[in-house]
Amino acid sequence: METNINNPAKYNGKTMAGIIIIIIGGLLLIDQMNLFWIPDWVISWPMAIIAYGLYMGAKYNFKKAIWVWLIVFGTACLLTDNINDADRVVWPMAIIGLGAWMVMKHSRHADDQYHEPIYKA
Secondary structure (H helix, E strand, O other): OOOOOOOHHHHHHHHHHHHHHHHHHHHHHHHHHOOOOOOOOOOOHHHHHHHHHHHHHHHOOOOOOHHHHHHHHHHHHHHHHHOOOOHHHHHHHHHHHHHHHHHHHHHHHHHHHHOOOOOOO
């Protein structure tokens, strides 16, 4: 006998993608009709990268690190596009952050391999 149970977790990615597409379409429609003043940075390619990062995070329940990198990259590009001389500070900070992340990730794995599991009988 086969049971047919609806799995809500199966549709989370499609639902989130649909919500993001509806929001983007609504923003584009409002911008075209001049109903409200929307800043230019809201509808730009860095915001598309940030939105995609949020989508990827929701798709994988924020367990994979790709969503963080997309949001950081999109935010860095957004800052350098909209703030004068921000690229003098943003990109060196991004490189320092990447290096710190690599050191922390490497040291965490090094600590894990020397810890032996303790089993209780």
